[in-house]
Amino acid sequence: MPPITEIEDLRRIYKRRVPRMFYDYCESGSWTEQTFRENSSDFDLLRLRQRVAVDMAGRSTATRMIGQDVAMPVALAPVGLTGMQHADGEILAARAAEAFGVPFTLSTMSICSIEDVAEHTTEPFWFQVYTLKDDDFMRRLFERARDAGCSAIVITVDLQIMGQRHKDIRNGLSAPPKLTAKSLADMATRVGWGLEMLRTKRRSFGNIVGHAKGVSDPSSLASWTAEAFDPSLTWDRIGKLMEMWGGKVILKGILDADDARMAVKVGADAIVVSNHGGRQLDGAISSIRALPEIMDAVGGEIEVHLDGGIRSGQDVLKAVALGAKGTYIGRAFVYGLGARGQRGVTEALEVIHKELDTSMALCGRKRIEDVDRDILLVDDDFHRFRRNA
Numbered sequence: 001m002p003p004i005t006e007i008e009d010l011r012r013i014y015k016r017r018v019p020r021m022f023y024d025y026c027e028s029g030s031w032t033e034q035t036f037r038e039n040s041s042d043f044d045l046l047r048l049r050q051r052v053a054v055d056m057a058g059r060s061t062a063t064r065m066i067g068q069d070v071a072m073p074v075a076l077a078p079v080g081l082t083g084m085q086h087a088d089g090e091i092l093a094a095r096a097a098e099a100f101g102v103p104f105t106l107s108t109m110s111i112c113s114i115e116d117v118a119e120h121t122t123e124p125f126w127f128q129v130y131t132l133k134d135d136d137f138m139r140r141l142f143e144r145a146r147d148a149g150c151s152a153i154v155i156t157v158d159l160q161i162m163g164q165r166h167k168d169i170r171n172g173l174s175a176p177p178k179l180t181a182k183s184l185a186d187m188a189t190r191v192g193w194g195l196e197m198l199r200t201k202r203r204s205f206g207n208i209v210g211h212a213k214g215v216s217d218p219s220s221l222a223s224w225t226a227e228a229f230d231p232s233l234t235w236d237r238i239g240k241l242m243e244m245w246g247g248k249v250i251l252k253g254i255l256d257a258d259d260a261r262m263a264v265k266v267g268a269d270a271i272v273v274s275n276h277g278g279r280q281l282d283g284a285i286s287s288i289r290a291l292p293e294i295m296d297a298v299g300g301e302i303e304v305h306l307d308g309g310i311r312s313g314q315d316v317l318k319a320v321a322l323g324a325k326g327t328y329i330g331r332a333f334v335y336g337l338g339a340r341g342q343r344g345v346t347e348a349l350e351v352i353h354k355e356l357d358t359s360m361a362l363c364g365r366k367r368i369e370d371v372d373r374d375i376l377l378v379d380d381d382f383h384r385f386r387r388n389a
């Protein structure tokens with residue numbers, strides 16, 4: 001086994017191991033993929049200030065996210081179909097997160113169900129919901145999450161309607177994959193993945209099939225999702241869903257200071273500055289570029305988190321320096337999972353932790369709470385996009 005030195009090592013192994021349909025599903029953004037690319041490349045517009053002769057002994061990356069102790073300010077983002085990237089993927093990723101001491105967020109569109117993940121873990125995890133029309137279904141989802149001991153819900157507010165990813169259309173993405181000549185030929189070259197998939201019973205949407213009205217078999221799921229999402233979503237509705245849950249709420253998918261102010265108004269515990277990993281509005285600015293204005297607007301009133309484009313501990317450090325209390329990784333953990341299962345997710349977390357710890361030290365800081373904008377050198381271009389220009 002080659003040593004894993006960076007997240008890119010895991011991506012390369014992942015690409016060889018998982019059917020193309022699922023690799024493409026992960027490794028793509030909407031339309032031209034500009035926002036998807038810039039989520040990562042915009043981190044390059046921030047540089048770190050090297051400091052020397054600062055006592056670096058006794059450092060720690062430990063901190064808190066929504067009042068919860070975390071080993072570093074990094075959670076696993078909700079990722080649909082994780083159980084197609086590796087058999088039982090959500091359970092494996094949740095276990096890796098738990099052992100590492102970081103939060104795991106289960107997507108509604110997961111393969112393993114809420115109950116399944118709860119049964120195979122011991123720590124409470126976070127549960128992500130979309131804003132669906134059906135109140136009964138939402139109520140039951142919240143009940144199930146409560147029964148499973150979930151400590152917070154993440155309401156995703158940037159997917160009332162779906163952005164288009166060309167590759168998913170071309171590949172005929174589905175879970176389980178439809179057996180066509182193309183998908184069979186693809187899967188035939190992914191033997192390890194296929195054998196593990198044959199060994200598990202978890203191959204469809206565990207939170208939905210058998211729970212949502214009119215969805216008893218996976219083939220009707222596409223029509224259910226098309227009908228279930230709520231194009232008439234408003235802040236009122238978000239407030240109602242928060243009431244329905246009654247516990248801690250993180251609103252995910254805020255990219256604008258005005259929306260951040262609304263999130264404060266409805267009483268969310270935290271927001272995630274996010275553009276859904278560049279999978280929704282192509283042409284939107286990267287999350288890292290959106291962060292400073294949002295911090296200026298609401299940083300004193302609400303906990304602000306960020307996701308999008310994080311592929312290293314240096315990226316985490318930059319987001320924290322701009323004020324994020326926590327970050328999330330999506331693709332970075334999926335690469336690890338697809339490459340090597342639970343061990344791969346652990347390796348992804350280890351890589352990011354080591355990079356974060358060492359880079360923080362080389363910037364002359366010993367604790368996450370001591371990291372601030374002062375450690376950054378900012379390219380003039382970073383603030384290039386302004387409203388009403």
Ligand SMILES: Cc1cc2nc3c(=O)[nH]c(=O)nc-3n(C[C@H](O)[C@H](O)[C@H](O)COP(=O)(O)O)c2cc1C
Pocket residue numbers: 025026027039077078079080081107108109128156252274275276277278279307308309310328329330331332
């Ligand atoms: C394959 C894939 C599936 C995703 N599914 C969901 C989902 O079910 N719910 C959700 O809120 N966000 C979903 N996201 C968005 C992530 O939660 C997160 O915002 C994004 O991945 C962060 O960007 P990064 O992948 O560059 O870290 C998904 C992202 C990917 C890559």
